[in-house]
Amino acid sequence: MSIEFKNVVKEYEEGFKAVDNLSITFEDKKLTILIGPSGCGKTTTLKMINRLIEKTDGEIVVDGTSLDEIDPIRLRRSIGYVIQEIGLFPHMTVFDNIAVTPRLMKWDESRIKKHVFELLDLVNLEPSDYAEKYPAQLSGGQRQRVGVARGLASDPKIVLMDEPFGAIDPINREKLQDGFLEIQSKIEKTIIFVTHDIREAIKLGDKIAILDDGKLVQYADTMTVVQEPANEFVEDLLGADRALKGLELVRVRETYVPGGKWIEDTGDCKVKKAKDFLVNEGRKFAYVVDGSKRLKGYVMLKQLSKASDEEPLKKYLRSIETIQPLSNLMEAMSLIMNTGLSSLPVVDDKERLLGILRFKDLVNLVGSYESSDEE
Numbered sequence: 001m002s003i004e005f006k007n008v009v010k011e012y013e014e015g016f017k018a019v020d021n022l023s024i025t026f027e028d029k030k031l032t033i034l035i036g037p038s039g040c041g042k043t044t045t046l047k048m049i050n051r052l053i054e055k056t057d058g059e060i061v062v063d064g065t066s067l068d069e070i071d072p073i074r075l076r077r078s079i080g081y082v083i084q085e086i087g088l089f090p091h092m093t094v095f096d097n098i099a100v101t102p103r104l105m106k107w108d109e110s111r112i113k114k115h116v117f118e119l120l121d122l123v124n125l126e127p128s129d130y131a132e133k134y135p136a137q138l139s140g141g142q143r144q145r146v147g148v149a150r151g152l153a154s155d156p157k158i159v160l161m162d163e164p165f166g167a168i169d170p171i172n173r174e175k176l177q178d179g180f181l182e183i184q185s186k187i188e189k190t191i192i193f194v195t196h197d198i199r200e201a202i203k204l205g206d207k208i209a210i211l212d213d214g215k216l217v218q219y220a221d222t223m224t225v226v227q228e229p230a231n232e233f234v235e236d237l238l239g240a241d242r243a244l245k246g247l248e249l250v251r252v253r254e255t256y257v258p259g260g261k262w263i264e265d266t267g268d269c270k271v272k273k274a275k276d277f278l279v280n281e282g283r284k285f286a287y288v289v290d291g292s293k294r295l296k297g298y299v300m301l302k303q304l305s306k307a308s309d310e311e312p313l314k315k316y317l318r319s320i321e322t323i324q325p326l327s328n329l330m331e332a333m334s335l336i337m338n339t340g341l342s343s344l345p346v347v348d349d350k351e352r353l354l355g356i357l358r359f360k361d362l363v364n365l366v367g368s369y370e371s372s373d374e375e
């Protein structure tokens, strides 16, 4: 579901606008970060979406319907909301905490039980160990996982998250972020995520909206914000050493080239097929996949040209390092350096080939950070 803000204003005291004429469309199934200095209006913007705060002026439209036309209580039940750990009820078990909204929505208990267990699995808490525990018996990181599960409990299409990992120490925070990325790639919700941590923003966001003084300063894909900060304010937010940070913070999925032409070997492929392919395509090497697109390795023209046409191709297959879409470009860079090839195959968790990550794109990226630092 997309969420469209049209000239939205929130005025607190006379003349003081916490949100000042904001127009922005949060896109369907994307994770959009709201970031900016303290007091810039992030939380106010977020809470206007579930009407915990009522706007003063303008319009907010969700999938064609104005929010003013939806009963606030019904609205809140249909939107997930995850905040820092104070959100859990201390006298309720983990199970009951997660089940709050489904019960309000009058789901039957067997459906609730199945769903709560699925959610605990999703956030990596073993249901049989954790369902009957109380919040005080959990670590901060575990409580926050329960908070995420609760935010997803009513199967909402929209989830609002207000600094959900803000109170967690840096090491556990990384783990929660990694886990959360996995979750988002599976559930594909429209998520609006408030943070003041630019590393978290770049790591998690599909898009980033930067606010200052209640106004929108920049709104773009994460990569664009990193490469082309709109002004000095955004540059300062990103920090000085972007060239290095950039590679560490950008994911393979943002940079690789999906698809491509590969050699398929279902078991009986001969050298000739691969040779013809390489010559026709004007390439020095090519990846080889099996019938299910799983990567088997690569072959090089230099070696095949000495082989006879009818030999089985598998004799000349060489294995290769692979990388997954959620890995960062720093990891990719060191793997590429090791292999000495001009690209790295990107595969999913079943080793199916998704596309390639080109060395030259990494080099360009570093170059672009460096040149924009000099300006």
Ligand SMILES: Nc1ncnc2c1ncn2[C@@H]1O[C@H](COP(=O)(O)OP(=O)(O)OP(=O)(O)O)[C@@H](O)[C@H]1O
Residues within 6 Å of the ligand: 012, 013, 018, 036, 037, 038, 039, 040, 041, 042, 043, 044, 045, 196
């Ligand atoms: N109930 C209120 N009455 C008056 N002013 C308020 C009220 N709530 C928030 N404000 C002011 O509105 C501005 C925006 O607040 P908001 O909480 O949206 O900021 P924020 O960007 O989320 O900040 P932080 O990162 O510190 O949480 C701030 O200057 C804040 O002091």
